[in-house]
Amino acid sequence: MTTSDLYYVLALQRVEGVGDIMAKKLISQCGSAEAVFKTKTQHLAAIDGVGNSLLKNLKDETVFDKANKELEFIQNNNINVAYFQDDNYPDKLKHCFDAPVLLFTTGNINLKNRKIISIVGTRQITSYGTEFCKKLIEDLIPINPVIVSGFAYGVDIVAHQLAMENNLQTIGVLAHGLNQIYPKNHKKYMAKMETNGGFMTEFWSSTNPDKENFVKRNRIVAGIAEATIVIESAERGGSLITANMANDYNRDVFAVPGRTTDKYSTGCNNLIKTQKANVLTSAADLIYMLNWDIKEETKAVQKQLFVSLDSDEQKIYDYLLKTGKELMDIIALECEFPIYRISALLLNMELKGVIRPLPGKLFEAI
Missing domain, CATH: 1.10.10.10 (Winged helix-like DNA-binding domain superfamily/Winged helix DNA-binding domain)
Structure with missing residues (x-):
């Protein structure tokens, strides 16, 4: 997309009452983000979901100052931008109705024609979870998948580290803007991740890692991948939210079973018991269920x-x-x-x- 197009999309994002779904609807009906601001009120009013309050907010010219400021940040920090209508936007995420209009990325991310899996789980990963994750990723090396996670403590950072150790592309989906990193202790991993993978977020540079942003972040983790794998989880947790989102997107979900007495296997066992996840005992299970084993072209x-x-x-x-x-x-x-x-x-x-x-x-x- 051009700089001008990005400017108007950013401005539209700052209009109060315009979320991702409404932004896509307005852009679809008007032809572009710029056209949304230039379309006559009576035509906008005819669009489903557009009321008087939103019509008034679309006249707020302060959104352009905010857009210009964010555009400067993007340009000054070499941020890559993926627009939901462009080819560089993740293919599977395009099919999620509530996917972000824009994704901001750093590093060397390449998702074209790649097998993508998301690995999530508790922030209190046990030795059992670590060893399983290690074995899983090592056994997936011949497939050369992209490993996506949330760059948080526990399962997330273990998955990222193991991917890097095995020269697999890995992407951290962040719950804040790219002017900071959370948790701060993970800053030491940034440079290595950006050499083969990098970071992705929907949030502007002014956005802090507030609690509600992690739930929004989870839908990207779930929607971008062919499958979501829950390594370990307590009875409740963010990884279970991600698993439910993946199910809503009609993605495959896998959970690693554990002993009924283990606190951080409870969530996984419940996913399996309620048929919200497939049992995952090895990389072979994943490859078989995703049909990655079908290689007819290999004569x-x-x-x-x-x-x-x-x-x-x-x-x-x-x-x-x-x-x-x-x-x-x-x-x-x-x-x-x-x-x-x-x-x-x-x-x-x-x-x-x-x-x-x-x-x-x-x-x-x-």
């Missing part, structure tokens, strides 16, 4: 002639050739691998195109 000839298997993978492949379809647990037992190891091996073999998953956690050689 069988390539699989057999050009794929190199290590000794453990070859052992599994030979076993499946002999037995045909088999359960993952049985493969682990017969090939003498621990279950956590078999998940990674099967995932790698699936990505190499030598086996395929079947319903019911069955696998067969190709």
Whole structure:
């Protein structure tokens, strides 16, 4: 979008009574944000939801001073802007009716043709949650997904750190403007995140990390991704709000099960029990449910002639050739691998195109 277009969109955002939904409606009806301010009152009044109060507010010229000030901040700080009608706006977020009109970003974010997952959870992450998250992200490396989270304490920052450690693009969705960082203790991660990923927010530079902004932020986390994963959660918490939003957007939701006695597994267990989330026990579950395992373009000839298997993978492949379809647990037992190891091996073999998953956690050689 041009600087002039951005200026008028910013001004429209500052009109009292104009939220994301109304802004999109006005822009759609009038043709552009600039046109909204230049459209005659009687035409504006004919738009559904536009009343006398909003008509009066659209005449408030102070919004242009505010827009100009924010525009200066954007230009002086090399902020990237994604407009909801432009190609650089996240594809999946475009389909969310209440998605932000504008997104402000820093860093090197590239979401085109990328697999995107959001990882959320408690700020009081346990060793169980940390180890699961570590294993999950490591096993997803061949998929090269973008890892999105909220840059908060606990699960969020662990997910971001693990993504960076494994050279995966990661994005922190913020609940405030880009003139600050919250929590301040996480400032040390900013530079590294911005080299392969970065930060995203809908909030202007003047916006502080107020409580209500975190709930608004969560809809971006839920809407931008193909799936939302809840690693750990107490009975109540922001991650459960994100999971519910993801369900509302018709996204896949996954939750890591835990012991019924564990406080920070209660939320996950409840999501699973109420069928608001799929059980997630490994990266293979995620890949299967999202159909990321379907790689028809990888021809069988390539699989057999050009794929190199290590000794453990070859052992599994030979076993499946002999037995045909088999359960993952049985493969682990017969090939003498621990279950956590078999998940990674099967995932790698699936990505190499030598086996395929079947319903019911069955696998067969190709």
